[in-house]
Amino acid sequence: MKSAGIQEIAERAGVSMSTVSRALNHTGQISSQRAAEIFRIANELGYAPRTAGRTIAVILPESDIELRWYSINLLNAIRQEAAERGRPLEIVSSDQLHILDERSLAGMLSFDFGCQLAERVGRSNAVPLVCINDSARHIDQVYSVFSDEDQAMSLAVGHLAGFGHRRIGLILNGTLSDYSNNTRKTAFERELARFNLESREEFIVHPGDVRWKLHGSVRQLLDAGVTAVISTGESRSASVQNSLRYCGVKVPEEVSLIGWEMAEVSEYLDPPQTTIGQDFPALARCALNTLECRIGGGQVGKDTLVPCRLNERASVAMPPRN
Template sequence: MKKITSTMVAREAGVAQSTVSLVVNNRPRVSEVTRKRVLDAARRLGYVLEPRSGGVLIGVIITGCRAMNSYLAMTITAVKEEVHRRGFRLEIINSDDIELLNERVVAGAISLSNDPELNERWKELKNIPLVRFVSRGSHADNIYTVYPDCRADLRLIFDYLNRMGHRRIGLFLERTVEQERRFLDRTGELFRELLEADGIAAAERLVSFAGSGTLTERLDRLLQEGITALVVMPGDVALRIQGELARRNLRVPEDLSLLSREYSNVSEFMTPPTTTLLPDYPAMAAHALNLIEMFLQRKQPPGDIACPGRLLIRDSVRDLRNQNFTTG
């Protein structure tokens, strides 16, 4: 395929080549109208917007009103490190302000936001590729997705807990049923399927979604089901669950085994250190930037990409295999 040059962009935009250079290098001596015309032309042609000083600019979209949690902290860290490794630059943008990307010399964006309206609003942007973490994409609108391989990850968790003698396993999620439908990692649905495949009756009662009561009420319902192990996601919530268990004089793992999603620099310092599922955030970041680069090179991206994680075995799961223990 023919290489796209700044001369071709200038011709498309109806400006001088020097004007294209001014826009790409963020020089102030260009009117907003001309600037937008050049950026639109560059994106239509697939011209990589890279300043002379180097460093393609990648936007990272977050939800502005959302507090920093374990998922956001770990994904931002992974994206930041991968962007730096490739010699790119990074700009964090509120999901409410994505239209600003039309005015930036940005090559593409990665969304860590679960904003359900983001895909629809993205259609208004000018041929900018977007890669979403977890939330569903729309290939026709240049939106792709990288996400944890939830089926493989839950299989890891189940196989480990089963090997340790656990059959009555509960799941505590900090997402509603409605939010679950928007994600590619359908954790609650897949967890229930695994329980049913293991012959567990009324498996739906062992999956607790947000919105079905207070944390205390939801935990009580799971405990009443006779669970011997509880999987809690995300890692932030595991801290609260441990506090609730302590108030009931229940010990981890003696009275209830606990497994969660990794919360870096926190999970390993809980009492006891928590066994966790660590999503491969670095791989997700690398795949996201690969997809953006393929788009800029006018190559067809392969589609959405699932990334399996791994277990970090610590001290929060009790071994029931050699004990005289019956489940409810």
């Protein structure tokens, strides 16, 4: 930054140069009104900080939604990938987007699960937006990078069918309004039909975040006679294994279990859990590749699918004979 530019802004705003510096670099305690005024004057004077045109906003779920295993792992992957590319990040919740009005941004990455951000932002914002594991809006040039949920469910159901399981239950982490859950449910039903496995409505549950509801959902699957369970969502996998134990069921002797990978946790559960793993570094890399293509004026043309992997451990076995 040129000190003369900061000095001119400070004189116009009637504040010290250090106050201007703190406002422009988002450091220190400055009122939102004072910061907005400094940004207004800086824009009028054509001031551009060193990071102008480089900063990317990362949009998280709404601030009242707790960040859990999935969000933390994805955010860490984005931070590491952005650092390697020399891209500064501005991290904000989806209900606080007004903060970005005072920022000079090159683009935005979102992993808000509300499935509405592409429509809300895409129609009104000239800054390129890429969504991760959330619906796109191609009419506004908003593209998405997804974990391949079809492939993930094919891996999980195929693995269990290979052990001889005919009745498989699915626990969805969240509601059916979630894009990923809709995709998983559709893929699960397709894979049951492909392997000619039994399919019943009570084989699919989505208990929400309340622990006793999870116990009830697990009991529903057991009462329906399933011999294997697929539990989606990184933050749910250990809880489902605990609920099976709570219901008096041994894994894998009585019921087999496939969860979603919790790095450095799933392999240390008792028994070590067979999982589907999302490739978080690849999600971040592909998302930033797509965003930088859009920033540079390039045409993307389609969404990106990132393959998942099956981590075989000890929580799957042949179903009991009875």
